[in-house]
Structures are given as C-alpha cells and as structure tokens.
Amino acid sequence: MSGKAAPVTACRACGGALGAVFCDLGTQPVANSYVPLERAEAPEPRFPLRAVVCRGCRLVQLDTVVDAEGIFSDYAYFSSASASWLDHAERFCTAMTRRLDLGARSFVVEVASNDGYLLKNFVGAGIPCLGIEPAANVAAMARAAGVPTETRFFGEAYAHELVARRGDADLVAANNVLAHVPAVNDFVAGLSVLAGPRGVISIEAPHLVRMVDGAQFDTIYHEHYAYWSLLAMEAVLGRHGLRVFDVERLPTHGGSLRVLASAADRAPSGTLAAVRAEEVARGLAHDAFYEGFETRVQATLRDFRAWLWQARTAGRRIGAYGAAAKGNTFLNAAGVGAADILAVADRSPAKQGRLLPGSHIPVVTPEALLALAPDDILVLPWNIGAEIAGQLRAAGFAGRILTAVPAMRELAG
Structure with missing residues (x-):
C-alpha cells in the first residue's frame, strides 16, 4: 500500500473551517493493509487517525487523507463473506425492483460494487446492470461470478463517459461507499450525472447519531474519510442538484440510514421528516453534540x-x-x-x-x-x-x- 498521506486544512465537502476534535486515536497503520509473513519485520507506515468536525456543514471527517489508490487498488474486504449481509443485499434488490418497477429495459449501476454480492440479484432477475469497483482483485471476483464490472475509480468525468455509452441509470446504488470517498464533491457530482433527471440514487451509510450513541469509535479508520449525518449528507447532495425524498433506518453496521435522492421533485416521506427532526432535537448543528x-x-x-x-x-x-x-x-x-x-x-x-x-x-x-x-x-x-x-x-x-x-x-x- 502507498505511504502517501496529506493533511486536510478545510472541509472536503463545503470548504469550511475544521473545528473541534471528535476523536483522536493516535497514529495507526491502514486498517486493511494485512501484513504478509515475509514482511513481518518490515516497518509499517503509520498515519494520524483523528476525526474532526466541520464548523460549517458539520461533517465529521479525518484531518489526514491517506492515498485512496494505495488503499483500494488491492483490497482485502469481500462483501460475500457475511451471510447476513448477502440477505440484506437481496432484500434491497427486491424492494427497489418493486418500488422503481425495474425490468429488462432498466439500467442499474452500483458504485463500489465489491465482489458482485448485490448486483448478482439483478443479474439473476434479468435486469441490465453494471458494477464499478476500483479494487482489481475484487472486481475480478465479481466478473467471475457473472456480474458485469468495470475496474475504475468513480467521479464526474467517468460518469459522463458512462452515460455517453450506456445512457442514464434508473437506479444508482452507492451503498456504504460515501465514507470511503476523499473527493466527495467529484463523487456526488458523478452520481448526479449518472442518475440524470429521473433516476434514483440510493446511499447507505452508518448514521453518526448511532455511532455516537454506541461509542462506535472502531468504525474510524483511514479507509473511512468521513462519518455521515443526514444533515451533512443533504448539504452535499443539494450542492449537486439532488433532493433527498426518503430515508430508512437500518440495523446494519450498528445503525445506518438508507437515503434516497433524485434530481426530480418527489414528495418527501414521513420518515425523512422524522430523521431530520431527530437530528435537530439532538443538536447536530451545535458543538455540544460532538463533545465528550x-x-x-x-x-x-x-x-x-x-x-x-x-x-x-x-x-x-x-x-x-x-x-x-x-x-x-x-x-x-x-x-x-x-x-x-x-x-x-x-x-x-x-x-x-x-x-x-x-x-x-x-x-x-x-x-x-x-x-x-x-x-x-x-x-x-x-x-x-x-x-x-x-x-x-x-x-x-x-x-x-x-x-x-x-x-x-x-x-x-
């Protein structure tokens, strides 16, 4: 893995000033850089592992970014290793197929599609789909399982290229990837381009409120550049013309949100209003929530x-x-x-x-x-x-x- 790292001097989402330290875990090696036995005596690169809070949009984020290409070009996480996670993915595909009336004329894209754990359900249903996965070793496993997959890092330029080849996507799944994105505005701009004027974007991310409630500090590691509240997520999505219209609370990863957004004007759900109200009541716009x-x-x-x-x-x-x-x-x-x-x-x-x-x-x-x-x-x-x-x-x-x-x-x- 690369030893490149750079300090962050402004919020990577809104450009605002970084404020209080949320959690400082010292210096640590990259969490998914497993050590071969023959390199047991070699020094491991270590980097500061410290999360801070943006004074503007309140995004919790690391103040040191480790090179994403070094982390994700050869990755050791395979989603299919967990039976419960496979069940979760299957339920998602079934629900979205029904909700969006997906079929043989539709197009589904998953960004950070890993080993095909989710898209294989669409393949099995005869729904055209494409996985985008930056880790070559993981993408190869997906292709071997029959899931069309391109080995690329996702961003706005690639999204324009893909739309020119395949057209807009009806559904863009970006589940449990937003935390892994250092250049978050380029990434979200790509989601907006790929979904076009009518497509739906589904984002799953661990909810900062549940992270705080459960003292889930071990979800802080260099591969996770940011830790998301609905407040911070709506701000970055809105910057790229995307409106959140529904939210679902999930038990996964200690408590997550599934956020649905689109450029189209869709009626907001009651759950969206409830989660917004919860975050207001908990004080996510103020310093006290992040202290302690x-x-x-x-x-x-x-x-x-x-x-x-x-x-x-x-x-x-x-x-x-x-x-x-x-x-x-x-x-x-x-x-x-x-x-x-x-x-x-x-x-x-x-x-x-x-x-x-x-x-x-x-x-x-x-x-x-x-x-x-x-x-x-x-x-x-x-x-x-x-x-x-x-x-x-x-x-x-x-x-x-x-x-x-x-x-x-x-x-x-």
Missing part, C-alpha cells in the same frame, strides 16, 4: 484493557474472530499485540496466513482457531456478532464469546 465522545472511547478502552489483564492473569487463552478493519482500529487503539491474543479467525482466504496490521496477530481459518483451544473468543466485528456466535456454537465452541464495544459483554450464541 472521546472521553467515552477512552473509558471503553480502559475497561477492555482491565478485562484483558484479568483474563490473562487467570491463565485464560484468548482468541479473536473477524479480521475486520474495525477490529484493527480497536486492537491498535487498545495497544493489543500478538502476545495477548492467540490468533484471529476469518473466513476470507485473502486474509488468512497474514498478520493484522499493527498488532501482528496471525490470521487463521476458523477451524485453526478452534484447534488452539481458546477459553474466550473476542468478536471484533460486533455488528455481526450474533451471526458469528451462532457459527462458533455450531462448530462446538463452548467457551465465552464476547464483544468489547461499547462495553464488554457476552454474546448468547
């Missing part, structure tokens, strides 16, 4: 370190599950290393046989982790904790299964 988050983060880390010390003092063998980016943020913020945790299990072959960035905990198969006979397993991707706990119990694990965010707790499994 880091204090809660440090309390979570202290509690985890105390639990870890007690468990290790008692001679308990501790494993982890899920080599997720959020887990890497958490482990590095907590100062955990390979001496503390036996190994972390992950179903992704792209991660197995490597070391976690920073902590250098080895990544193994789930079967290999269970063979190490841990007493406790810490689930790092807490957002799918119930799914993982069920898998571990089905595989015969009888020990404690725990998560640490926002506080230590056992999962039933």
